[in-house]
Amino acid sequence: MCKTDDSENSDSSTPDRQPGDEQAMFSALLEDSAQDLYEHAPCGYLSTLLDGKIAKINTTLLDWLGYDRGDLVGRKTFADLLTVGGRLYHETHFAPLLRMQGEISGIALELKAADGSRLPVLVTSTVRTGSDGQPLLIRTTVFDARDRRAYETELLRARQESERERERLKSLNATLQKTLLPPALVNVPGLDVAAHYHIASLDEVGGDFYDLFPxxxxxxxxxxxxVCGKGAAAAAITSLARYTLRAAAVYDPDPAAVLANLNTVLNxxxxxxxxxxxTVIFGLLTPDGxxxxxxxxxxxxxxxxxxxMRADGHADYLPTPDGQLIGVLPDAHIATTTVRLDPGDTLLLHTDGLTEAHTAHNSEGDRYGDDALLEFAQTLAPTTAVGAVAAIRDLLDTFGTGVDDDTAVLALNVPRSTSEEQT
Structure with a gap:
């Protein structure tokens, strides 16, 4: 058995590599990769002297702007590449902040390309200092913001269109709301009347309604x-209810019969x-005495x-117990009561947006409630129709955003005679 000479089987054409040669090749490869990464990075790189003159710029940024390296290096400053507005911002804000902080990032600017076009960019700059802490040069990274600018422009356009659409919707809602309320209350001889409609949201049509007619x-x-709910569906019910009540009252003015007719229609x-x-309250007015x-x-x-609210300062609710919702049952129970309004007396009707309002300016606040409204009326009496409505408006204002439902109020007052007022 013979031994094989390794030297004879080795490839004599392959030169022996020394450890130093491999290290040199690796270093050269790293240097080449670093240089290529700098030149062809997905962002622009720029180095300037402290006076702003361009000392170094990578190929990526040159390609974006359409310049040759010789056009810029040693000849132009970073500010020369900016638009007029950008140059002004650079001088008044960018450069001073950079000197003070040593770094500034994410600044939106526009660069001027060789063909005169504008390139939206985001700029980050840092000051490089020497071992003694003294500034040597400024390194700047430039990110292409064209896609971002296009997105922001489209977002702004969509937002503006949305705002225009919302304004059109508000206008439509306001117009529709006006058609559901009388343009003016009729004149009733010997009676003062006043009304107010508080809109909780301009984006939706409310379901509150009122009217006074001969x-x-x-x-x-x-x-x-x-009416239960908001929006177009509630508006349809409001319109149906209002005109049904008027028509039913002409046919048979008895209040219980009027509401019974409305209940039949809705049901x-x-x-x-x-x-x-x-929910509805209907009244019949006739002169008395x-x-x-x-x-x-x-x-x-x-x-x-x-x-x-009586002329003597007393105030209380008029009892109409156990009246059932209109439209739910085929034969709803209608509660009735009769009262005489003497000179100086005021009758106030309201929807539950008032008593269900939050007393605090957030959704966690307590509801105002029926008891609080009664106490308010007791301190208000005696009053007039205009005075009562004005007081309710002021009260609603104190709730601010706590009023989360529309509120309608209607006040009827028999004015005192001149002799009674003097007394």
Whole structure:
């Protein structure tokens, strides 16, 4: 058995590599890779002297701008590449902050390309210092922001269009809301009237409604109601309820009969998978006696009771208990009551947006409530129709954003005679 000479089997054509040669090749490869990364990085690199003159620029940035290296290095400053507005910002903000902080990042600027076009960029600059801490040069990284600018432009366009659409919707809602309310309350001889509608949101049509209108000679009908829900669906019910009440009152002015007619209409039209209902209080006004007073007959279908503020300073709710929601049941129970308004008395009707308002300016605040409203009325009495509505408006203002539902109020007042006021 013979031994094989390794030297004979080795490839004599392959030169022996010394450890030093491999290290040199590796270093050269790293140097070449670093240089290539600098020149062809996905962002622009720029080095300037302290006076701003360009000392070094990579190929990526040159390609973006369309310049040759000789056009810029040693001949132009970084500020020369900026638009007029960018140059002004550079001199007044960018450069001073860079000197003070030694670094500034994420600044949006525009560079001027060789062909005159503009390149939106994001710029980050740092000051390189020597071992003695003295500044030597400025290194700047430039990111192409064209895609970002296009996205921001499209986002701004979409936002502006959305705002225009919202304004159109607000205008449409406001117009629709006006059609659901009387343009002006009719004049009732011997009676002062006032009303107010507080809109909780401009983006949706509310469901509150009221009206005052003449019937047979010497009688007037009035009502105030609140449809469940908001938006177009609620507006449709509001319109149906308002005109049904007027028509029913002409046919039979008895308040209980009027609400019974409305209940039949709503229950017949909306008794499927999407039932609709409302609360309503309907009243009939007739002059009563020689002193200018009025007899009022009220019927309520699940609505908050009316407030009566007497001329002697007493105030209380008018009892209309157990009145059921209008439109839910085929034969809803209608609660009725009758009262006389003497000179100086004020009758106030309201929707539950008032009593359900939050007393604090957030959703965690307590509800205002019926008891608080009664106390408020007791301190207000005696008052006038205009005075009562003005006081309610001021009260709603104190709730701010706590009023999260529309609120309607209607006040009727029998004014005192001149002799009574003097007394």
């Amino acid at each position: 019937l047979a000679a010497g009688t007037w009908g009035f009502f105030l109601g609140d 017949h039209e909306y008794n499927g998978d999407d039932p609709r209902f409302c 020689d002193d200018g007073g009025f007899r009022v007959t009220l019927a309520s279908g699940g609505h908050p009771p009316a407030l009566l």
